[in-house]
Structure formats: C-alpha cells, structure tokens
Amino acid sequence: MTTARLTRRTALAAAATLAMPRIGxxxxxxxxxxxxxxxxxxxxxxxxxxxxxxxxxxxxINAAGGIKSMGGAKLEALLGDAxxxxxxxxxxxxxxxxxxxxxxxxxxxxALGLAATQxxxxxxxxxxxxxxxxxxxxxxxxxxxxxxxxxxxxxxxDAMAALDALNKKAGSPAKTAVIVHxxxxxxxxxxxxxxxxxxxxxxxxxxxxxxxxxxxxxxxIVLRIKAEKPDIVLIxxxxxxxxxxxxxxxxxxxxxxxxxxxxxxGFNLKFAKEAPTVAENMIDFNHWHNPKDPRALAFRKxxxxxxxxxxxxxxxxxxxxxxxxxxxxxxxxADKEKSIAALNASTMSDHFMPYGATAFxxxxxxxxxxxxxxxxxxxxxxxxxxxxxxxxAVFPRPKA
Amino acid sequence: MKWLALAxxxxxxxxxxxxxxxxxxxxxxxxxxxxxxxxIAGGFGGLTSFGHAVFFGTGAYTGAILQTRYGLNPWLGLPxxxxxxxxxxxxxxxxxxxxxxxxxYFALVTLAFAEVFRVLSNSTDFTRGGLGINIPLNLSWQNxxxxxxxxxxxxxxxxxxxxxxxxxxxxxxxFGARLAALRENEDAASALGVDLVQTKTLALALSGGxxxxxxxxxxxxxxxxxxxxxxxxxxxxxMLLVAMIxxxxxxxxxxLGAVVLHLVADISRNFITTPGFAxxxxxxxxxxxxxLLPQGLAGLWATLRERIRxx
Numbered sequence: 001m002t003t004a005r006l007t008r009r010t011a012l013a014a015a016a017t018l019a020m021p022r023i024g025x026x027x028x029x030x031x032x033x034x035x036x037x038x039x040x041x042x043x044x045x046x047x048x049x050x051x052x053x054x055x056x057x058x059x060x061i062n063a064a065g066g067i068k069s070m071g072g073a074k075l076e077a078l079l080g081d082a083x084x085x086x087x088x089x090x091x092x093x094x095x096x097x098x099x100x101x102x103x104x105x106x107x108x109x110x111a112l113g114l115a116a117t118q119x120x121x122x123x124x125x126x127x128x129x130x131x132x133x134x135x136x137x138x139x140x141x142x143x144x145x146x147x148x149x150x151x152x153x154x155x156x157x158d159a160m161a162a163l164d165a166l167n168k169k170a171g172s173p174a175k176t177a178v179i180v181h182x183x184x185x186x187x188x189x190x191x192x193x194x195x196x197x198x199x200x201x202x203x204x205x206x207x208x209x210x211x212x213x214x215x216x217x218x219x220x221i222v223l224r225i226k227a228e229k230p231d232i233v234l235i236x237x238x239x240x241x242x243x244x245x246x247x248x249x250x251x252x253x254x255x256x257x258x259x260x261x262x263x264x265x266g267f268n269l270k271f272a273k274e275a276p277t278v279a280e281n282m283i284d285f286n287h288w289h290n291p292k293d294p295r296a297l298a299f300r301k302x303x304x305x306x307x308x309x310x311x312x313x314x315x316x317x318x319x320x321x322x323x324x325x326x327x328x329x330x331x332x333x334a335d336k337e338k339s340i341a342a343l344n345a346s347t348m349s350d351h352f353m354p355y356g357a358t359a360f361x362x363x364x365x366x367x368x369x370x371x372x373x374x375x376x377x378x379x380x381x382x383x384x385x386x387x388x389x390x391x392x393a394v395f396p397r398p399k400a
Numbered sequence: 401m402k403w404l405a406l407a408x409x410x411x412x413x414x415x416x417x418x419x420x421x422x423x424x425x426x427x428x429x430x431x432x433x434x435x436x437x438x439x440i441a442g443g444f445g446g447l448t449s450f451g452h453a454v455f456f457g458t459g460a461y462t463g464a465i466l467q468t469r470y471g472l473n474p475w476l477g478l479p480x481x482x483x484x485x486x487x488x489x490x491x492x493x494x495x496x497x498x499x500x501x502x503x504x505y506f507a508l509v510t511l512a513f514a515e516v517f518r519v520l521s522n523s524t525d526f527t528r529g530g531l532g533i534n535i536p537l538n539l540s541w542q543n544x545x546x547x548x549x550x551x552x553x554x555x556x557x558x559x560x561x562x563x564x565x566x567x568x569x570x571x572x573x574x575f576g577a578r579l580a581a582l583r584e585n586e587d588a589a590s591a592l593g594v595d596l597v598q599t600k601t602l603a604l605a606l607s608g609g610x611x612x613x614x615x616x617x618x619x620x621x622x623x624x625x626x627x628x629x630x631x632x633x634x635x636x637x638x639m640l641l642v643a644m645i646x647x648x649x650x651x652x653x654x655x656l657g658a659v660v661l662h663l664v665a666d667i668s669r670n671f672i673t674t675p676g677f678a679x680x681x682x683x684x685x686x687x688x689x690x691x692l693l694p695q696g697l698a699g700l701w702a703t704l705r706e707r708i709r710x711x
Contacts, residue, residue: 040676040678040679041679044676081669081678083679086622086624086629087427087622088669090423090622091420091423091424091427094419094420094423094549095420095670097419097420098418098419098420111532111624111626111629114534114623114624115622115623115624118537118623121537122539122547136534140534140536140537141537142537183522183523183529183530184522184530184626184627184628185530185531185532185626187530188529188530188531189530189531192531210523210530
C-alpha cells in the first residue's frame with residue numbers, strides 16, 4: 001500500500017512538474033539579438049563602444065523583467081566581430097539568422113552597415129542601425145532597416161544652421177573657410193554638401209584639402225591652411241587624423257576664429273583630457289545625449305565608472321537595442337513582420353537623446369538631430385541648439 | 401579519380417541546408433579563384449605582383465558603372481570586366497616588361513599601379529570618388545543578384561573551374577612552357593627565341609582579365625564598392641597569400657591555400673571570442689607555413705617524400 005501511494009504521489013509530482021512550464025507560460029522565451037561591430041582592426045575602438053552600449057541596454061532590459069508583453073522574454077546577445085570587412089559582416093548575418101536572431105544592431109561603419117542590412121533583408125529580419133551615417137543605408141528601400149540616429153544630410157544641414165547661428169550671434173567674424181577632409185566615403189560625402197552650403201551662410205570656401213586615412217604628418221596641409229589665411233577650418237576625418245591635425249594647427253600657431261568639424265572622429269572626452277590645451281574651444285557638430293536629462297548624466301557616469309571613457313557611441317549602441325526592444329514590447333512578439341510593423345509605428349520617447357519621440361519615414365527617424373559641442377575646461381559642453389545647451393559658446397576663440 | 405573526388409567535394413555545399421555554411425564555401429572558392437588568377441601570372445610566370453587589386457578593382461568598377469550609369473545588364477559586366485582587366489594587364493605588362501622590369505622592381509610597379517588606380521577612383525566624379533558606388537538592390541537571377549547563396553557559389557565555382565583550366569593549360573601548352581622558361585632563366589629563354597615582352601604581357605593580361613571577373617562578382621554580391629574595397633592592398637595581399645601558402649606555380653596550390661586559410665580564419669573566428677586573438681592566430685599559422693613549407697602546401701608532399709628517402 002505504502003509503495004503504491006508513494007508511487008501515485010511521485011507520479012502526480014512528476015506530472016505537475018511537467019505541466020508547470022505550460023501553465024501561464026511560466027518559462028519565458030529568449031529573444032536572440034545579433035550585435036555586429038568591428039571590434040578588431042582600425043575601427044575597433046568605436047565598434048567596441050557601440051557593442052558595449054548595446055550590451056548595457058540588454059542588461060537593463062533583462063534586469064527590468066525582459067519584454068513584458070512576451071511574458072518577460074529575456075534578450076540574449078549574439079556578438080559578432082565584422083573586422084571592418086563587408087564580407088565578414090554579411091557572413092555574420094547569415095550565421096546569426098540561422099542561430100535564430102530576431103533582430104540586429106550595428107555596424108558602426110557605413111560600408112559594413114550597407115552590406116549587413118542588405119544581407120538581413122534577405123531574411124526580413126529587422127536591423128536597427130547604431131552608427132553609420134550614409135543616407136543610402138535607409139534610402140534604398142530596405143523594409144527591415146531602421147535608423148534611430150541622424151543621417152548625413154540632416155547632420156550637414158543642421159551643422160550649417162549651427163555654424164550660421166554661432167557666427168551671426170558673434171557679429172559674423174568668420175567669412176572664409178578651408179575644408180580638410182579624409183578622402184573616403186565618410187569625408188567626401190560630408191564635404192560635398194558643406195562646400196555647396198557654406199557660401200549660402202556667407203562663408204567663402206578658399207580651399208578643400210583631402211588627405212588619406214591614415215595620414216601621419218599634417219605639416220604640409222597646415223602650411224597650406226596658413227597660406228590661405230582662413231577664418232575657420234572645417235574638419236571631416238577619423239580619430240587619429242583629427243587629433244594630429246588639431247595638434248599641428250596649434251604647433252604651427254595658425255590663428256583662427258575657430259575650428260569646426262562635423263562628426264569629427266577624434267573630438268571626444270579622451271582628446272579633451274589628454275590634450276587639453278589643443279582641444280580647448282574646438283567646436284564639433286556631432287551626436288551627443290541631452291545634457292539636461294539626468295538619465296543621460298547617470299548613463300555617462302555608469303560608462304565612465306566601467307571603462308573610464310564615455311563617447312556618443314555608447315548611447316548609440318544602447319538605444320539601437322532599446323528601439324528594437326520597444327518594438328517587440330508593443331508587438332507582443334518577435335515575429336519579423338510584426339516587429340517591422342511596430343518599428344514603423346514607433347513613437348519611442350523614453351530616451352535621453354535630443355530627438356523627441358521617434359517618427360520613422362522610410363526607416364529614418366525624422367526627429368533625430370545632432371548638436372554643436374565645444375570642449376570647455378576639458379569637458380564636453382553642448383552650445384547649440386539653445387534648448388539643449390548647457391554652456392555659452394566661446395566664438396570667436398581668444399587669441400593665442 | 402582525383403577529378404571525381406574534387407567534383408564531389410565542390411558539390412557538397414549545394415546540399416547544405418545552412419546558408420552560412422554555403423557562404424563559407426563560397427568565400428573559400430572565391431579566395432581560391434583569386435589565388436588561381438594571381439597564380440597564372442605570379443606562379444607560372446614568376447611575375448610576382450603586389451598589386452593585383454588593380455585588376456580586381458577594374459572589374460568591380462566596370463560592372464558597377466556599366467549598370468548604374470549606362471543601365472546595362474549586370475551579366476555583361478563579366479565579359480566587359482574580363483576585357484578591361486586584360487587590357488589593363490596588357491598595358492601594365494607592356495610598359496613594365498619593355499622597360500625590363502622584373503622581380504621586386506616589377507612587384508613595386510604593380511603596387512604603384514594599384515595605388516594610382518585607387519587614388520584616381522577616389523578623386524574622379526565618374527567613379528563617384530570616395531563616395532563609392534551603391535548598386536541598387538534587385539534580387540533576381542536576370543539581374544545577377546541572388547537571394548540564395550548557392551547561386552553565388554555556383555557562379556564562383558564556375559569561374560574557379562575556368563581559372564583552374566587556364567592553369568592546367570599552362571602546364572601543358574607551348575605558351576606555358578615558354579612562360580616557365582622565362583621564369584626559370586630569362587636570358588637563356590630569350591637566347592632560344594622566346595619573345596619575353598609578348599609572352600609575359602599575355603600572361604599578365606590573362607591573369608588580369610580573370611581577376612577582373614572576380615571584381616565583378618564581388619560588386620554584384622555586396623552591392624557596394626569604394627576605392628579602398630576595390631583597389632586596397634589588402635586584396636592584393638590576400639590573393640598572393642592564398643597562392644603562396646598553397647604553392648605558387650602549381651595547379652592545385654591556390655585551392656589548397658584557400659581551404660586552409662579559410663579553415664583557420666573561420667574556425668578561429670567562431671571558437672575564439674577574445675577580440676584580436678583570431679587574426680593573431682591566423683598570422684601565426686601563416687608564419688609557420690612560410691617558415692616550414694617554403695614550397696607551400698602543395699610542396700609538402702614532395703618535401704616529405706624527400707625526407708623519407710634521405711632517412
């Protein structure tokens with residue numbers, strides 16, 4: 001008898017255990033999310049920061065109970081190193097799609113983003129671009145591709161408006177400019193637009209000086225700048241070249257009203273801390289958080305505590321993931337069609353970027369805008385637009 | 401027997417359910433094809449080129465420009481790319497061989513040509529400068545864009561077969577014999593009546609034409625090219641490595657080289673997550689092969705046989 005009862009009890013317990021997961025979906029599914037960035041090679045630094053931002057978002061979403069409309073489904077990161085090569089980015093998309101990725105974020109560089117979004121389009125898997133400014137990423141009709149952040153045209157238009165506003169406010173001390181740019185897609189793209197727009201805001205372009213990436217000596221370029229005697233120097237290039245050029249401008253004592261860059265590769269807090277005299281009062285038009293939002297300051301502190309260095313790539317990686325998570329939350333599903341529909345209808349306002357609520361037109365968030373930044377006393381300040389500014393612009397800068 | 405085994409091996413990817421495995425096979429075949437193209441000039445002719453990207457880029461831009469600017473069917477890119485690539489090869493060959501350049505001087509000249517083409521494509525509007533060319537996405541086989549990676553693999557495989565056939569022809573033909581004679585001893589071959597400039601130029605043109613076809617396929621697969629992707633030295637080095645590691649001047653060398661290099665790269669990428677470690681391991685394997693197998697993998701068997709005989 002005892003044996004029989006025990007057996008029955010055991011059987012019941014076993015049945016209950018087996019039934020458990022089915023009752024009320026007590027075991028939430030995992031949602032796999034592919035993060036594709038260059039974390040080795042020339043773009044490793046920036047790619048790594050985007051990746052870290054994405055990982056922080058996943059950490060936060062999971063800690064807050066996952067995707068609630070899907071029974072608390074947790075996000076799982078699939079990490080891929082694209083090494084700066086489009087072939088590898090494509091290969092990673094294939095691998096992750098087969099591993100069951102429900103979405104992608106990436107890829108820091110536009111060339112990687114172009115290849116990866118198109119590969120993901122074959123599977124119709126949503127792709128949230130974190131960085132990669134080329135307009136073409138969202139203008140070529142891929143239904144799966146979304147960019148929360150500004151594209152190149154917006155960045156350049158806004159930058160010219162900012163430069164114009166800063167200049168007029170100071171009594172138009174800047175009348176002539178020289179443009180220095182790196183000669184690949186990123187630099188050329190911005191510069192063509194700039195050269196066409198500068199005359200419209202009353203600034204004459206005296207010369208355009210392209211240089212290769214990498215360039216390890218800017219003496220010749222700076223000597224040419226000196227010969228042209230411009231009021232401002234506009235810079236479009238990557239990190240090392242930006243810092244080198246800035247340093248050479250100071251070494252050669254080039255007298256300027258200001259420097260102005262659009263997405264200046266080396267314009268960051270590391271530069272501000274490592275070369276404070278060179279960096280002081282340089283102006284860059286770039287991505288940044290809203291410094292008036294306490295969540296942004298907390299996020300910056302969190303990243304700085306973890307790595308000692310914070311840049312705009314961190315929130316980019318972070319909100320690229322948040323955008324997808326928000327879509328899954330509203331769709332109540334990670335189904336591809338439903339997620340893409342939810343992304344198209346996205347009005348995400350729970351963020352600390354200076355963008356307002358999201359509104360997508362052909363995959364591009366039309367509310368996304370960069371801001372004008374200036375390094376003042378070794379820290380990053382927003383000087384334009386006024387709504388987000390936390391400091392007054394130093395323009396023109398004091399004579400050396 | 402050997403052919404049958406190879407045919408079966410090459411057919412396996414068509415039966416694979418996984419697109420990413422097919423993609424790895426495609427990339428391996430693509431590398432093998434590039435290596436074989438280099439091998440035709442660099443291995444059989446001893447024309448050690450450091451700038452084969454000049455042909456690759458020529459093909460990539462030819463295909464891209466013909467369809468985006470002139471609205472031509474992308475398939476026409478293959479023959480057009482071959483012709484232009486061959487013309488560039490003939491031009492570079494005629495200029496350098498007439499001037500008597502060989503060895504490291506020739507290598508430097510090819511490197512310079514690739515760089516000149518990169519700078520040109522970076523600064524002219526015709527190639528859209530540094531912006532690069534975006535080929536509009538339009539997946540259909542008529543448009544030479546495939547949703548299924550097996551189709552891309554089939555195209556690459558066909559080109560690999562073509563290049564390997566050309567390499568085989570070089571081992572059996574009079575032209576190949578003349579080329580080998582020039583490689584081994586230019587003065588002796590010239591004394592015997594081999595036309596140095598003509599023979600070498602033809603070899604470079606053949607190699608250039610085939611390499612340009614690879615550029616066309618690349619542009620059709622990734623739909624975006626810019627001067628660095630097309631003419632960057634990384635591509636030249638990749639071609640050269642595949643052939644050298646496998647065994648330059650042998651028919652099967654580039655195939656072996658591509659398989660081994662891709663195995664090492666893919667395995668290390670998938671199983672080692674520490675950033676930077678995979679490329680490092682790749683470098684170590686390269687160093688070991690270069691140090692221990694100067695004749696490449698294809699020479700391994702010969703080396704082993706020699707050692708056994710001596711022992």
